[in-house]
Amino acid sequence: MLHLQICQGTTCYVMGAAQLASLAAQLPEDLRGRVRVTGCRCLGLCRDGAFGGAPYVTIDGEVLAAATIDSILAALRARLQEAHP
Amino acid sequence: MRLHNESDRVKREVLARVARALFAEKPEALDRIPLQMRPKGQPFSRCCLYKDRAALRYRVMAALGFRGEDETDELRPLAAYAAAVPTRTRNPEPFISILTEGCSACLESQTTVTNLCRSCLARPCVGNCPKQAVHVKNGRAEIDRERCVNCGLCAKACAFHAIVQVPLACADACPVDAVGKTADGLVAIDHGKCIRCGRCQAACPFGAIMACSQMADVILKIKRGRRVIALPAPALAGIFPNDPAKLTGALLKLGFAAVYDVAAGADETARREAAELTERLRAGAAFMTTSCCPAWAETVRRHLPGLAGYVSHTPSPMRLAAEMARADHPDAVLVFIGPCAAKRTEATFYGDPDHVLTAEELGAMLIAADIDVDACDPAAPTRAGSRAGLRFAVSGGVAAAVGAHLPDSGAPKPYVISGLSPKTIRLLATFAKTGKAPGQLVEVMCCEGGCAAGPCSFEEPARAAARITAQAAG
Numbered sequence: 330m331l332h333l334q335i336c337q338g339t340t341c342y343v344m345g346a347a348q349l350a351s352l353a354a355q356l357p358e359d360l361r362g363r364v365r366v367t368g369c370r371c372l373g374l375c376r377d378g379a380f381g382g383a384p385y386v387t388i389d390g391e392v393l394a395a396a397t398i399d400s401i402l403a404a405l406r407a408r409l410q411e412a413h414p
Numbered sequence: 415m416r417l418h419n420e421s422d423r424v425k426r427e428v429l430a431r432v433a434r435a436l437f438a439e440k441p442e443a444l445d446r447i448p449l450q451m452r453p454k455g456q457p458f459s460r461c462c463l464y465k466d467r468a469a470l471r472y473r474v475m476a477a478l479g480f481r482g483e484d485e486t487d488e489l490r491p492l493a494a495y496a497a498a499v500p501t502r503t504r505n506p507e508p509f510i511s512i513l514t515e516g517c518s519a520c521l522e523s524q525t526t527v528t529n530l531c532r533s534c535l536a537r538p539c540v541g542n543c544p545k546q547a548v549h550v551k552n553g554r555a556e557i558d559r560e561r562c563v564n565c566g567l568c569a570k571a572c573a574f575h576a577i578v579q580v581p582l583a584c585a586d587a588c589p590v591d592a593v594g595k596t597a598d599g600l601v602a603i604d605h606g607k608c609i610r611c612g613r614c615q616a617a618c619p620f621g622a623i624m625a626c627s628q629m630a631d632v633i634l635k636i637k638r639g640r641r642v643i644a645l646p647a648p649a650l651a652g653i654f655p656n657d658p659a660k661l662t663g664a665l666l667k668l669g670f671a672a673v674y675d676v677a678a679g680a681d682e683t684a685r686r687e688a689a690e691l692t693e694r695l696r697a698g699a700a701f702m703t704t705s706c707c708p709a710w711a712e713t714v715r716r717h718l719p720g721l722a723g724y725v726s727h728t729p730s731p732m733r734l735a736a737e738m739a740r741a742d743h744p745d746a747v748l749v750f751i752g753p754c755a756a757k758r759t760e761a762t763f764y765g766d767p768d769h770v771l772t773a774e775e776l777g778a779m780l781i782a783a784d785i786d787v788d789a790c791d792p793a794a795p796t797r798a799g800s801r802a803g804l805r806f807a808v809s810g811g812v813a814a815a816v817g818a819h820l821p822d823s824g825a826p827k828p829y830v831i832s833g834l835s836p837k838t839i840r841l842l843a844t845f846a847k848t849g850k851a852p853g854q855l856v857e858v859m860c861c862e863g864g865c866a867a868g869p870c871s872f873e874e875p876a877r878a879a880a881r882i883t884a885q886a887a888g
């Protein structure tokens with residue numbers, strides 16, 4: 330089971346994390362039951378002017394910057410592919 | 415639903431970078447923003463890196479509150495614009511600015527026959543056109559532009575989906591037909607018709623319709639030690655995913671000297687509006703409309719003068735909250751903060767509060783100051799509103815709050831218009847014409863769902879409304 334964490338800190342939320350929350354409710358068919366989606370507090374990645382990369386998400390700890398629903402789904406599928414080619 | 419979109423992200427990043435430069439008192443950093451956001455060797459979104467940077471320069475100008483249209487010297491440093499901010503005595507009005515570099519000159523909304531047309535025997539496109547604008551020529555349907563009224567019936571009737579209606583995002587979003595095109599195909603706004611609702615701005619996929627922000631004025635006044643007071647709209651409690659007490663704490667941390675919740679003004683609006691309604695009905699009026707939505711006020715002024723006599727004279731929650739803050743602090747700088755575009759025009763018209771910030775601009779300021787709302791200490795506003803005041807942000811909430819001040823039996827019936835559109839505006843016009851409405855208190859909200867769905871926000875309207883409803887329920 331992969332763990333997708335969507336940062337809910339202010340920077341990420343303002344920069345687009347609000348639009349990523351729907352992922353938790355409606356994962357596409359092929360990912361259901363294979364990904365756990367949670368929110369988390371500011372990951373600390375946005376500080377000191379690094380807000381340009383927000384919203385940040387992590388997949389099993391690995392950071393994905395400027396995340397969009399598309400880029401998240403692609404990263405999740407690539408991971409699952411690697412694990413079970 | 416507000417879709418995640420790159421154009422919003424770029425807009426907010428520009429605002430945050432501008433805020434950061436101003437908070438740090440490093441105006442020279444402003445001129446670097448286009449280069450930092452589009453560095454050499456990285457992908458670009460328009461035809462080339464240089465056009466992207468040119469567009470970003472105009473976004474920085476708008477973030478500083480200047481219209482690209484007024485530019486006389488293309489080499490004037492952005493830092494020079496920032497230096498001019500403190501000398502500005504009026505807020506930009508109209509506040510919309512067109513980014514010519516961004517406008518892609520999309521097709522004028524029209525109905526077009528594609529080459530899927532089979533020139534069939536039935537020809538429902540020809541038969542169903544109410545204007546006899548469709549003819550078949552050379553084995554394909556053709557639409558006579560002079561006659562077509564863009565009703566789309568031919569497109570609906572075609573069995574092959576061969577006819578499409580090409581949308582024009584900005585113009586289609588406008589409820590009052592104020593958005594059109596120049597001879598070059600670029601977007602043009604008729605400011606005489608425009609009700610300031612901000613929908614075209616939110617709808618343009620190129621981010622080519624921008625608002626001149628007052629954020630720089632607010633930041634510089636905070637930096638110069640002025641007493642700057644925040645008047646957060648009830649909608650903010652739904653737009654930020656945080657405990658509202660922490661949001662108050664965040665505003666104080668940002669440098670605001672005090673916080674007066676606009677919900678406190680809303681309570682007063684509701685009380686006065688109930689008294690006004692009772693008085694008007696007693697005097698024989700058939701109905702009264704609410705007055706708090708500034709885009710609605712502009713709609714009446716510009717498009718429905720016949721309804722002017724039916725609109726409540728009670729000041730909006732923003733104005734009454736400003737009165738409360740002004741009474742306590744006569745020399746302070748008052749700043750309304752909400753998801754609304756049109757509040758800028760209302761504030762400029764009445765002269766108080768001094769400035770209007772959007773939820774997005776507040777978000778950008780928090781980002782720039784590295785303030786995470788969740789990590790802030792909870793704080794209480796100087797004036798807080800009731801739960802009924804909070805519900806002003808959701809359609810039906812104003813009517814409910816006013817109703818709560820009226821007697822239980824024989825109370826006036828509310829009628830709620832949630833969202834101005836050509837259709838609801840036509841309906842409202844019939845109220846003016848006939849002097850009758852389906853209720854005695856007509857609540858009008860320009861944004862469908864109410865202020866929680868305002869255009870200058872980063873939250874999904876449904877989620878913002880749900881949060882407010884939950885908080886108001888306790």
Ligand code: FES
Nearest residue numbers: 336338341372375
């Ligand atoms: S808000 Fe997401 S990393 Fe700070």
